[in-house]
Amino acid sequence: MASADIFTIENDIKFNLHRTANSGVFERVHKKYAIKSNLKDVYKTVLEHSPCLLKCIDEGIVNASDQILKKNKVTEINVNIDQISGIITIRNNGKGIPHKVHKDGSKFLDRKIRTPELIFTNFRCGSNLDDDESGKGRDTGGCNGIGIKLAVIHSDWFRLETVSKKDVYKQKFEMNLSKMELDIEPPTIEPYEDESYTQIEFLPHYKRFGYSNPPSKNDMIDLIDILRYRVYHLAIFLHNKKVVVTFNGEEFKTEGVKSLIDSIEPDGPETYPIIKTKSDSKEYIDYAIKVRTGKFITTSIVNGVVVSDGTHITHLTRAINIKLKELQKDKDKDKKLDCKNYLCVVATGNILIKNWGNQSKDKLEMRETDFKDFTFKDSVITKISKEIMEKSKVVDLKKAIKPKVDKKAIYDKYTAAKKLKGDTTLFIAEGDSAMLLLKRILAKGGSKYTSDNTGIFSLGGVPSNIAKGITEDVDEEGDTVELASEKFYESKVFGALVQCLKIDPTKTYKTKEELKSLSYNKIVICVDADLDGIGNICSLVLQVFYRLWPNIFKHGILNIWNSPILRVTNNSGKVLKEFKFEQEFKKWQPKMPKDAKIAYIKGLAGHDDKYIKSMSERFDSDLVKIKSGKDTKSQFEVYFGKDSSSRKEVLATPVVDFSVEEIYQMNNEQYLLCDRHLDKNTKEFQIYAMQRTLPGLDNLTPVRRKCFTSFYKHNQTSPMKVFQAGGRVAFEYLYHHGDASIQGAIIKMTHKFPGSNMIPLLIGDGQLGSRNRKGKDAGEARYVGASLNKKIAEAMFRKDDFPILLKSFSDGIEVEPKYYIPTLPLPILEFQKSVSYAWSLNVYPRDIKAVCDVLKKLCKDEEITEKDKNLPLSKEHFKGKLKFKTVEEVEKVYMKGKYEQLKEGKTDVFHITELPLTVTPKAVELALIADEDIVSDIFNHTTDEVSIKVELKPGAIDKIPKKYGSIDKFLRLECYMKEHINFINEHGIIEQFDTAYKVLKRCFDLNKNKYKLKIDRELLLLIYKIVLEQNVIKFIECDEIEKIKKKEDAEINKILDEDKFDRINSTILNTESKYTTDELIEKLELNKKFDYLMSIRVSDVTKQELDKRNKHLEEMLKRQKQLEEQLKEKPFAGSKQYMDDIDNAYNIVHAFNTANKGNKKISFEIDSTKADCDLLSFKIDSTKANCNSLSFENYSIKADCDSLSFENDSTKADCDLLSSGKSLW
Template sequence: MRRVFWEFVCSASVHVVYSSVRLIAYSKKGLFEKLQSPTLYQTPECLQYEKKSPIEHILLRPDTYVGSTIPAKNTDVWVISDDGLRAIQMSLTYSPALLKIFDEILVNAADNKQRDKQMNEIKVDVDQENCVIAVYNNGRGLPIEVHPTEGIYIPTLIFGNLFTSSNYDDRVVKVVGGRNGYGAKLCNIFSKEFTVETFSKESSRTFRQVWTNNMRESNEPTVKGEAVSADGTRITFRPDMEKFGTTTLDDDVCKMFRKRTYDIAGTLPGVTVYYNSEQVNISSFYDYINLYSDEDTSNRVLYVNASRRWQWAVKRSQNGFQQISFVNNIVTTGGGTHVDHITNQLVNIIRPLVEKSLKSNVKKIVVKNNLCVFVNALIENPAFSSQTKTVLTTTASDFGSKCICDVTTVQTWAIESGLVEELIADSIAREGRPTRKVKPKVADDLSNIVKLEDANWAGDVVLSQDCRLLITEGDSAKAFAIAGLEVVGRDRYGVFPIMGKPANVSRLSMEKVTSSSEINSLLRILGLTFGVDYSLSENRMKLRYGGIIILTDQDEDGSHIKGLIINLLHNFWPQLLRIGFVWSFVTPLLKARLGSKTLSFYSTAQYNKWKENTDNADKFVVKYYKGLGTSTPREAREYFSKLDEHLVQFRHENDDDDLKIRLAFDKNRADDRKQWIKDRLTAGILVDDTPASNSTFKNFVDNELFRYSWLDLRRSIPSVVDGLKPSQRKVIHTLLRQNSNKEIKVNQLAAAVALDQAYHHGEAALLTTIVRLAQDFVGMNNVCLLEPLGQFGTRHEGGNDAASSRYIFTKLSPFTRLVFPSADDHILKYLEEENQIIEPEWYCPIIPMVLVNGAEGIATGWYTRVLSHNIREVIDNVRRLIDGNEVENMVPCFSDFSGSVRKIVENRYEIRGKFKLLPSRRKNSPFLSLEITELPVGEWTNRYKENVLQALLSKGVIKYYSIRQGA
């Protein structure tokens, strides 16, 4: 608590002006006793530091060791077709960490081939129903002996104790996958049960030991002296599925398991591999590469078995640079130095052939982007970028061997495969017309606009009218555009990212518009000048670009950004809209895949219409492209290679276009926007955005901007039924569905909501939503639906001083299940998105929660605010309604608020704080002391201090003020 003192010159008017100041209570009781306590001086920061055991650390921070435990949704990956004859790309949802622990055991089995050349068999069995996985190899196992210094059996030491390995001595050259002493232990730690069995023909002994509870517990090993017919080791484990965000071994992750057995079969010659008792019909890296052969037989593959340690292959790629690579049987999905070692040689051999024909330089990246490279390497004591081992970082000098690509062989392949001819044709097509020296018309140095990627011809006297500026929504969309420039080149196309949503200039003074650094940068890049009429061709010739292409996310917020940019031009240069200056780049919002069939949808409405009319829609895997960052570079190049199909030119048809733009953005037309939304909803008009080559501005407002406005209303205005916004409802639904009373970190809860509830907006907004649901200080929730377990903010900063989401925990309040009874769960109407059942349309609380905690929201055309009320009064009125009686009037009420609330007129209330006069500390003092003990609800302490007290102090109205911290 705190105490604020004022001493100011006595004035009667002061009592009137500040009679609504909110007051803060203070008590001295127990103060001196508390000062004696050493815990008084423990700051909140000191409680943030914790010590964890190695196992706890691995479980708490899995990303460092095994990758993300959160399932990666709709990820494009290579899998093996059902008949085992081809590698195909599919969109799957799986946990990278679950795949990694499986891989640790599989690579362990493969490593045994380097130790025992007689080993010739690996068997993988996956029991989906019981979530049990077993990996067996028939090589010589670990010695069944007691370690001389550790005093435990060697298998116990290796599989049940962290930081144990036979690979620590870097003086010993080894070409195995294990290195850091984690390996199989990570699988043990992420398993509910982990069993090791090893058999020794030489010593006639068998060993078996079982670990449980994430390697924390184990039974005594069972060692038997009995004759065995063959050596071998079998690892059987039951993953702790809850730690991977799922409860079953579903088909998607099993497809990944099967793919890895094919990888092992292709990279481990001399070993027969089985998956669920079925033999993998791959016996060499050459066989493995043929899985990726194109239906186009003209795309010939060059395969080179350079040595026992190096096999590589290359073919042409139509989708940018691709690589499929392995180091010591580990799949390196991110490539690394071994891939660079081969690829760089290929590029340096092929590039001169192209340059000789063109008689001009060709960039290395142009050649590289037309290659698909396969590499299988054995590297001595390999080093990786992380424990997940997806990228090799060992320098070429430390490989332990070299692989030199034969120049004649590569050149012959490059010519005969048609690659050289294709590169020459692409270079000529990109060139378009002879390059000429650019002559800037405006002496404006744009070097300080660091995020601009300027077109080569921008500002040229003749060529600038052919240039287009891609205005992108943020840096991720810029990266998408840059990938696309590899196809269309940089002569005609520039890229400039804008951060967030630009301002609605219709609501700003000219001074504020010109003071916006981002708007100024955009105008300088385009060469626009205020007051110039660009309907005149001589003025248009002075522009640095002949048009803009707006490249935003395909969702509703992307449409809003598009509209705000159009509004900027319409406000100051409406002539540009009449001459076709504005284009939009459209990309799919959703893709539905079934096998090799892919369907693209450009709006939710278009997708929903297809789903309603398609019997097997539920069999398709749907991927939601929230942002352009979701698209791969390959997809970006694919879109830009068909540019005309993805460009929509905005057309100005008549005055209706101008009227619609003003309707959408004029600050004085809120009531018109309300009526516009009502009329379109009444008429049942919901858009179906199949891309067209052009669109009027009127259509854009009535379709795309209407869809944004309708979404804005649904997500910003709480439901009168349960008092919740959709994001809040998603949080509550996630916790209710988990049906757990366990504490969960706020950032982990946000991740769970995003995964389970098809949440497509920013993580920061979701974190704020969760924190707000648990804040219990005055002015926030009267009754919290979530419990605040940590520092969730205070009245000092209006809750903005909450600790980082990494440090604070929450869980459902016991009250939540009382007000949303489980008996209702099966009769609620649940929403569906991307073939996924998500939160209900609304909950049906047993009391009107919108009155208990209040509600507030602002959206297109509408604003709502409902004040909080006393929960007991709300309950009493509900009972009166049930009994058929009249309800009693209620005055807004805020828990622990000691000020006053008074009704002024209908639907208007005055909320006052409190203060009291204090006796002067000096006799006959001309000053008066005032103690503020309560502030009005929503007037946060620090803001009040800065905006009111500091202003009074600077004007000399008060002499000083002080804030005293209490208990």
């Protein structure tokens, strides 16, 4: 039995040095520690450390935290550990400890002792040890009067500094283990003028704890990571106290419990809004919760102390379990759910605690009735409970799911290996034609892959993106995993693939034993080498394995067949060289024999049988193993995930091609990081897919650009059947995406009904669609035709532009230009609406005259005002009006249609005469007829003019305001004109433009550069042609023919050189359109000869011919002078010509629109108040009037035009443009 006498200091020291009850185990033990090695995430790992050491340090941190809870004014807490010596320093800038002599302590110890020494060296003394007279408990971390003394006795030395009343108190304690007592140095007290602080500094007994002294480098790294996490907890706890918390100089800025739970599970589900609870005594507990499946995870910081569990957590989980039971009683009575199987809970709180129970304080043990005042909102607990019930379904699915694809569906896509033993391989083919090639490769022999050990599975095209149906889960070890839905396993493609591989959805395939249960131990993805295949289909398959079975991915059994895309043969068909990358071919191309033939084989079906044997022999060396990289997960999320914001950002940057090192790595080391595959191949595909969908600054997509080029180059001014024109485009311009795409593009390019093309480049022949179905009612491609809208085409895309346009190539052959540079900015003169890979396009056409006026001001370098930049919208084709609404101080513009309210007998009828140009009349008809409560019948007679009659049921008109809010909304008459101005720029990358003016300005800049390039090129060629003509005239006039008659070539060349004739490469001059300007400069200086003189005939030397040549020379010299003057023009070369071209383009479009108006009713309306026109007169020749009826409606109550007249000549009415009053149009 212990003595009844009061314990001496020696008794307490000896007790705490040899007992672990208060401090924990002295020796290092293996256990799982949570560490924080960076600013973001928390990791768990097994380490070997001393719990006692960590507890001693923790007590110092709790002491610093208590200073804040005791209402001391603390604004900084700094914790440091010296990375070499292991010395620990903890400092706070709060009120110091009074250093007066402690009367009771001095009497008790029978010696003079000051308060700081008493607190730090005597067990079971301190303010936290006093009885709590209120009986409610304390809200601090200290409790037993032991804490910091543990750090003192378990250190080689311990130094204290504290400032109180302008004095700094310093004292050092050293532990004498042989005597089991402390050596206490006398304190020093000195004057101190700066702010108060308390600092402790100590060197733990590292050797006694099982470390070297100082600790090894690896042990020190571990200790730093563990302490960083502990100090991070402190910052979490104090996040709303305005206290700066640092560790080794690193400041922690947190959002409280949300930051902690997001650090513990950074990849887990979204954190619930923080649950805040308070009691009447201002105690509080904040809970952060994530719902997922797996092991229950909880940690808390209560009164600055980190605890693993406690009654405060039970209080929450009991409330959730009660709600779960209540929700389940009507659904699944037999299923018992425990919320702890689905939760990660983090809490912080400051509460009154009567007794921590023990010094370790690892669990908060209190009566649950102590938490009766901490209540939860029923709506929050219900929401959490319902999500737990949903998560339980995922668990049930994971346990119960079985592949459900029938054998017939499987074997329609699958040819199994004959022997599924030993080394087996599954080829995953893109489609059936690829599957056929692979079967022939296996049959041909020559490699280790045979029909005995290799199976083939056909995807049948593009598989689905499983990322959209993924559910996140947490496995038993706390790792985040992803689960597919039941539909995935039932799908004909992936469900069948899972069965072919014998994948068990409940297995993780972490071990090699689990991996052996698969029917194949190697997978080879065999897709076309084009962007659709390698960039999209291949990536979608890789994603399945990476997301659902990442360990299969990590085991390295996934490969891609890198088939040759270029084959070079000689005249006899012998293969000279094959290439898997175009970069390799371009490097070798200078060595290529002149008679060599190049074949591009992007599709696997394009490989002929005669090459199969060599492909089979080389098959294994053409495989590339796909390895997981550090960014693989984030890259899959970027390119295929639900959040499109990061994808949008990435696709706005250029693709980085494979480097020489990466190509070497694939060819020789046969591996590629999945990160780079996605960042190159998938990104390239998605950018290409955007380019196919979103127009460039010439307002053309690739397929439209090919179609237009074909019609333009062939001067196709007479109608040609669309299916024939499409075939010509596919053949000449190497279009690889099918006839339907080309034919659809040609038909759309002919549309000129309201809401389609404002400036159509092609003219339709036949019924190519109407406004009623937005062109979907067009005739078959074999029946309808199209021709070039020549005047518009030549005005927008001048023929003399072609030589300076950048060329694009397909399969090594030059095709259409990469992009055109139209005279006017077509992208903002047309309706645009499209979506592609997170980028949307929605643009409304601007008024063409206003656009031309701004362009001409730019040509003259005049100031562009804000009014100029606010380009008005075009009202061409539209009979409705604009409606302005201000929402949250933002002015929004709506396009509004028109209707008439009629009474036909007793029936209420609405006659819709105009709809917003982006709304499809047929869609409105179908939407209205679906409302059987209100609509009796509909008569839709819309072609290009809207005419929809809506008959209502008796009394139904009164239901409309209540059901729809207004008649306008019921009839779908209003459309918000929100714009997303995103185009493919001249570099082939998507670009976001803030305003239509910025598009105009970019198009202007491109034209400005274009005119300079055109002048430079024409001048370059003209100078050579002038020199050539001068030489020919001189040759004729000097009768040079007589000198060279009957002479050898060498002698002729000598004579012409002596007579100062110029050698000229006339071949290049005659074929100059084939070459870029840079190529011309180079080639014109090569192979210069006198061929152009030697080819002169006798008929060329007559006087008439000589006169013609002299005249032609004069014209060329005159043109040279004009071009040189144009180069000097201000503000830029060719500015006057560009202004002329702008006027020409405008006049041609204007004439086209006027001609297409025909004898139609023209009306103008801006708001509902009609204009008063006292006098309206017209003078128009009776033989050609374009207007049978003219009406005006204007914003003002009385228009400014009391007298309005039109005068016109006998051939053409001049009333095409009429404006009155203020209008945005």
